[in-house]
Amino acid sequence: MSTASVRTGSAKDLTGRVALVAGATRGAGRAIAVELGRVGATVYVTGRTTRGSVSEVGRPTETIEETAELVTAAGGTGIAVPTDHLEPERVRALVERIDRDHGRLDVLVNDVWGGEHLVDLDDTRVWEVGLERGLRMLRLGVETHLITSHFALPLLIRRRGGLVVEVTDGTSEYNGPRYRGNLFYDLTKNAPIRMAFGLAEELKEHGCTAVSVTPGFLRSEQMLDHFGVAEENWRDAVAKDPHFAIAESPVYVGRAVAALACDPDVARWNGQSLSSGQLAGEYGFTDADGSRPDAWRYFIEVVHGGKEASAEEYR
Template sequence: MDVDVYDSLDGQVALVTGANRGIGSEIASALASRGATVYAGTRDSTAVTAPDLRPVELDVTDDESMRDAVGRVDRETGRLDVLVNNAGVGGPTGPLHENDVGDIDAVFDVNLRGPVVLSRFALPLLLKRRGGRVVNVSSGMGALTGGMGGGHGPYRISKTGLNGLTAYLHGEYRSDGLLANSACPGWVRTDMGSEAAPKSPEEGADTPVWLASFEPGSPAGRFWRDRDPVEW
């Protein structure tokens, strides 16, 4: 799709969750290479060693941690142009009736509640300028049109909910200039995806990075894979 994207993100600020490895690390590095000041959120800030990233302690299951991370971005830069909700867990693989309730809660906390609450804390900064972007790293396994069978119940449901967050943010804040989109990175060679996956983390990061580079007025409220909108 032909979309206007920034040639450079110089002067802009991004916050990426789960940025210490896999797709999140690639997203953070790619945004920094385009000129953005990137806060790389992770539970252990010492795990981020790249000199062009700003490590920030951020646990998406801890409200104060999320609030403090956004507060630091505000204190140091006074702005936030891009929020990438990337942190996620796979959870139990069997059908729902075999899943432990504690495991269900753990998946929802990371994959859905975390992005909702972090978005809530980040919105005042994102809305200071038209064209703020929220990119939710979702999955085709959460697309209602793709069929929802095959186990991985909590993961699928949480990603459906994440797409719902995208739709809500678009409906509520598009008139304020916010661009909210979801991305399916595909099956990627990460700790979650396994070495059998066909895509590299860099390839998985491509669409989220592209969405994070959208100029004001670009398409939003959509679900994307390989830079094309898909049904969800």
């Protein structure tokens, strides 16, 4: 695979392949869908916010229809299917549609989340967190992934070479020795790492691969809004949080997943916890601005490790 194909979309490495990006309304999921489209895939994009309905996240301007249009504009074929991945019958119907339409599924990206509004890291004790809120977080970030894999994997394993990507926040190296500030959040973001490990074992005999992938400090739409900046002036937010200097756009993790999907030797990663920065070093792609941030190495070595270095040295 040419690394240029991942950076520019000049080659169609996934032509004829079918992907499902579960949770593609915004952020990493949207970018992953678009970059899979850029290398030629047909991409089914799902989520709860459509042009006629808004999910509990409450961001009506980001819709799965728009994501599908961006996939098609990038060179692939985007297909929007409104889906609540907590409803098993809707997920079953989604997979049955993919089967009817194409008879195959080559890439499954489990990126369902939508729980940012539930996270309050000031509530540091499990007994201080509203139980309904905490359990909702787990349902959104863990149960959705399990339901989707249950229905989608029988279609994916029909052909050898299939790829499952569990999207999360943090690598096993970073998360392992560190508490993520809230037990429900900690469990939610560590579970996909373990899911990828377990699925790797179950898929191995079918010649398929499972990995977990995390972006770094992601400049999602919600994060930009949180800091009161736009992508064009995102560096202004460094005054509020110096570590935001290591931030990356969603394009970066999108290119990471596209690189994995295009790699004929992707099985070498089976069961591993990977990051966008790590994969950029392996495959040679960059972020949209031409930089190559390695956020998790920065956090491990500088923020927690005490190394004297700037974020720019990790870009």
